[in-house]
Amino acid sequence: QINSDRLWSTLEEMAKIGATPAGGCNRQALTDLDRQARDLFVHWAQEAGCTVEIDEVGNIFARREGTEPDAPAVLAGSHLDTQATGGKYDGVYGVLAGLEVLRVIHENAIATRAPLEVAVWTNEEGCRFAPAMLGSGVVSGAYTRDFAYDVQDKSGLRLRDELERIGYMGERAAAPRPYAAMFEAHIEQGPILEKEGLTIGAVTGIQGAYWFDVTFTGQSCHAGPTPMEMRRDPWDAALPVMAGVLALARANGPWGRATIGDVRAEPGSRNTVPNTLTVSIDIRHPDADTLEEMVGQLRALVELECSAHTIESKIEQVWHMPATAFDPALVECVASAADRLGYSWMRMVSGAGHDSLHTAQFAPTTMIFVPCADGLSHNEAESATISDLAAGANVLLQVMLEMASE
Amino acid sequence: QINSDRLWSTLEEMAKIGATPAGGCNRQALTDLDRQARDLFVHWAQEAGCTVEIDEVGNIFARREGTEPDAPAVLAGSHLDTQATGGKYDGVYGVLAGLEVLRVIHENAIATRAPLEVAVWTNEEGCRFAPAMLGSGVVSGAYTRDFAYDVQDKSGLRLRDELERIGYMGERAAAPRPYAAMFEAHIEQGPILEKEGLTIGAVTGIQGAYWFDVTFTGQSCHAGPTPMEMRRDPWDAALPVMAGVLALARANGPWGRATIGDVRAEPGSRNTVPNTLTVSIDIRHPDADTLEEMVGQLRALVELECSAHTIESKIEQVWHMPATAFDPALVECVASAADRLGYSWMRMVSGAGHDSLHTAQFAPTTMIFVPCADGLSHNEAESATISDLAAGANVLLQVMLEMASE
Numbered sequence: 001q002i003n004s005d006r007l008w009s010t011l012e013e014m015a016k017i018g019a020t021p022a023g024g025c026n027r028q029a030l031t032d033l034d035r036q037a038r039d040l041f042v043h044w045a046q047e048a049g050c051t052v053e054i055d056e057v058g059n060i061f062a063r064r065e066g067t068e069p070d071a072p073a074v075l076a077g078s079h080l081d082t083q084a085t086g087g088k089y090d091g092v093y094g095v096l097a098g099l100e101v102l103r104v105i106h107e108n109a110i111a112t113r114a115p116l117e118v119a120v121w122t123n124e125e126g127c128r129f130a131p132a133m134l135g136s137g138v139v140s141g142a143y144t145r146d147f148a149y150d151v152q153d154k155s156g157l158r159l160r161d162e163l164e165r166i167g168y169m170g171e172r173a174a175a176p177r178p179y180a181a182m183f184e185a186h187i188e189q190g191p192i193l194e195k196e197g198l199t200i201g202a203v204t205g206i207q208g209a210y211w212f213d214v215t216f217t218g219q220s221c222h223a224g225p226t227p228m229e230m231r232r233d234p235w236d237a238a239l240p241v242m243a244g245v246l247a248l249a250r251a252n253g254p255w256g257r258a259t260i261g262d263v264r265a266e267p268g269s270r271n272t273v274p275n276t277l278t279v280s281i282d283i284r285h286p287d288a289d290t291l292e293e294m295v296g297q298l299r300a301l302v303e304l305e306c307s308a309h310t311i312e313s314k315i316e317q318v319w320h321m322p323a324t325a326f327d328p329a330l331v332e333c334v335a336s337a338a339d340r341l342g343y344s345w346m347r348m349v350s351g352a353g354h355d356s357l358h359t360a361q362f363a364p365t366t367m368i369f370v371p372c373a374d375g376l377s378h379n380e381a382e383s384a385t386i387s388d389l390a391a392g393a394n395v396l397l398q399v400m401l402e403m404a405s406e
Numbered sequence: 407q408i409n410s411d412r413l414w415s416t417l418e419e420m421a422k423i424g425a426t427p428a429g430g431c432n433r434q435a436l437t438d439l440d441r442q443a444r445d446l447f448v449h450w451a452q453e454a455g456c457t458v459e460i461d462e463v464g465n466i467f468a469r470r471e472g473t474e475p476d477a478p479a480v481l482a483g484s485h486l487d488t489q490a491t492g493g494k495y496d497g498v499y500g501v502l503a504g505l506e507v508l509r510v511i512h513e514n515a516i517a518t519r520a521p522l523e524v525a526v527w528t529n530e531e532g533c534r535f536a537p538a539m540l541g542s543g544v545v546s547g548a549y550t551r552d553f554a555y556d557v558q559d560k561s562g563l564r565l566r567d568e569l570e571r572i573g574y575m576g577e578r579a580a581a582p583r584p585y586a587a588m589f590e591a592h593i594e595q596g597p598i599l600e601k602e603g604l605t606i607g608a609v610t611g612i613q614g615a616y617w618f619d620v621t622f623t624g625q626s627c628h629a630g631p632t633p634m635e636m637r638r639d640p641w642d643a644a645l646p647v648m649a650g651v652l653a654l655a656r657a658n659g660p661w662g663r664a665t666i667g668d669v670r671a672e673p674g675s676r677n678t679v680p681n682t683l684t685v686s687i688d689i690r691h692p693d694a695d696t697l698e699e700m701v702g703q704l705r706a707l708v709e710l711e712c713s714a715h716t717i718e719s720k721i722e723q724v725w726h727m728p729a730t731a732f733d734p735a736l737v738e739c740v741a742s743a744a745d746r747l748g749y750s751w752m753r754m755v756s757g758a759g760h761d762s763l764h765t766a767q768f769a770p771t772t773m774i775f776v777p778c779a780d781g782l783s784h785n786e787a788e789s790a791t792i793s794d795l796a797a798g799a800n801v802l803l804q805v806m807l808e809m810a811s812e
């Protein structure tokens with residue numbers, strides 16, 4: 001059994017780094033605050049008897065050797081970066097649940113056959129540097145190392161330079177190693193477990209998603225003297241597209257999702273019709289074919305509205321996360337551990353992308369979900385109970401020990 | 407007669423300061439480029455035999471004495487600041503047409519009974535510091551000096567500090583003096599003169615306008631796992647309001663106008679439903695009652711959509727420009743000067759606000775419009791012909807001489 005008070009106080013300690021007045025965290029990838037969080041994790045991992053390695057894209061691996069050092073390791077982990085108005089648990093919980101497992105094993109001097117590792121993946125959130133889940137994506141081969149080095153944040157700072165600046169440009173190759181299993185504990189970030197009154201989600205896979213930047217270009221002109229019928233106002237095309245994409249998600253309910261996270265108007269002056277609007281669209285569905293259909297309908301809608309209003313458009317695909325299935329044997333392993341420990345559970349699909357999407361490409365992978373209040377995440381009010389968090393960590397302890405002893 | 411080649415080359419010379427690759431100007435109020443433009447004007451005015459005074463909010467007054475120095479002066483002028491993607495004529499033309507008048511009078515050693523002045527008003531555009539037409543507004547008493555000092559740009563810089571930084575914090579009181587007349591020459595910034603094939607607009611007044619910031623607040627949550635029906639997405643209320651306000655302007659055609667110049671989403675992350683949207687709305691109509699009705703309908707629409715979608719809203723009035731009538735005698739004075747000079751002309755209402763709105767509160771005022779290509783303004787492609795610009799300046803010369811000799 002893990003030590004739930006220690007897990008809780010470790011989460012609270014970490015949440016102080018980048019704490020926001022509203023009770024959340026703003027600790028975006030590769031900022032000074034991310035460095036502090038990484039330093040604290042490294043310190044804790046070394047205290048728990050681990051060696052620590054950093055790879056070329058800043059992923060951190062804390063390792064406890066097994067009795068058979070060449071055996072493929074059993075991996076846990078998640079991320080320490082947060083959204084700008086993020087919570088205390090998204091990602092952080094998976095890392096610190098893994099740390100708690102290492103601490104219990106260390107203090108009880110338990111010897112496992114296979115080595116155990118806990119990973120901290122770089123830039124999972126994608127809010128500072130797109131795409132999301134970049135660190136695990138480089139290891140899986142989804143992205144090259146140099147692609148990752150070149151991505152820039154909104155102010156033009158490069159990931160490579162920020163990595164060097166905070167001192168987390170490591171030497172370990174950002175490439176897959178043989179792993180026996182990868183488990184990622186995470187808050188659900190959705191409402192299902194809470195609604196069903198269950199404690200553990202055994203996650204069977206991740207739904208598919210696309211990120212687009214849709215640009216609408218008209219002609220800027222003066223807000224006062226220009227008659228409405230002489231304008232080429234990009235809003236005339238953008239508004240029905242924006243309303244249409246939200247309707248599209250509802251029409252593909254209950255699983256369809258669409259989100260307009262950001263919009264930029266240029267030149268952005270009160271008394272000038274914008275020349276250009278850039279609209280970011282996030283669109284998701286667990287069924288790959290339905291997702292492709294939704295994307296096709298979005299494209300058709302953009303074309304229709306833009307030609308109706310003489311507006312030019314560009315649809316740039318920023319990211320695609322294909323629907324991904326996890327390892328069925330590991331899903332059963334989580335389910336039966338939950339059963340043995342007396343926790344209620346269900347199988348479920350993840351609505352959010354996670355580093356497990358990428359680790360699934362090079363290691364048998366699954367995730368362990370616990371409920372969060374009102375299904376709220378990417379919000380400073382994100383919250384979870386100590387007992388649910390402890391339950392997830394206990395399941396993690398069980399499955400890691402099981403996989404490392406086999 | 408004015409020297410049209412000199413007027414043209416003076417406009418071209420000024421347009422080099424802040425010239426954009428697309429052929430326009432980005433010379434926003436109180437930037438270093440605005441300082442360069444001011445310095446150049448002051449230099450030219452002194453060369454033309456004028457004394458120059460700066461007032462407490464940076465308005466510049468170039469003065470040529472009359473034979474009766476205590477007689478109320480005859481004033482011309484406009485502004486030198488531009489939109490971020492502005493053109494070469496908006497404002498600048500009124501200042502440099504005034505300068506051309508002073509040059510012609512200087513080189514011909516014409517003595518006028520009343521003094522002549524050309525003003526450069528501070529921060530007319532309102533794109534860096536809202537409200538627009540701030541410098542003339544302080545002189546008219548629409549705003550206090552200290553209100554103007556405290557306004558901030560988007561990055562939090564204060565007008566007062568920027569004024570000091572560029573060296574245009576003067577000592578003359580920003581208060582009305584007795585003026586016999588104020589004439590502002592300006593490109594129409596709309597399509598009417600061009601469509602009618604006329605050269606001069608004798609401007610009878612300015613239509614009314616409101617600027618609002620409408621804030622829609624919902625609840626941010628994760629774009630992936632949160633079902634559509636559990637969201638409080640501020641777009642659900644904002645999109646129908648935005649479409650509705652554009653429709654409202656069309657329903658009050660041909661004079662109704664509505665513009666959504668800028669929008670901000672917070673936190674502005676691709677995979678997070680925004681917590682807050684801030685939408686800037688510019689709404690106009692020449693008839694004060696109709697304008698109030700449009701505003702009432704906008705308010706009702708915001709209330710309706712926000713209560714339908716459980717979104718909170720705030721409507722902040724950023725600025726109100728009341729519909730304003732110019733001095734009928736001066737309008738006739740412009741019309742008959744155009745007649746005498748053989749230019750075709752019409753009476754018309756201005757769709758845009760101008761410094762003349764404020765000068766009309768302390769001096770008999772009117773404006774002289776000339777056509778601009780395709781009615782395009784607040785656009786780098788803004789353009790006007792040398793002959794139309796010369797025509798407006800010739801009318802300005804006539805009416806200034808007429809008023810200064812009476």
Ligand SMILES: NC(=O)NCCC(=O)O
Pocket residue numbers: 090124125126132133189351352353354628629630677
């Ligand atoms: N868990 C999480 O917030 N992942 C970010 C990637 C996504 O948007 O799904």
Ligand SMILES: NC(=O)NCCC(=O)O
Pocket residue numbers: 222223224271496530531532538539757758759760
């Ligand atoms: N002429 C001009 O661009 N004025 C700015 C104020 C307005 O938006 O009407």
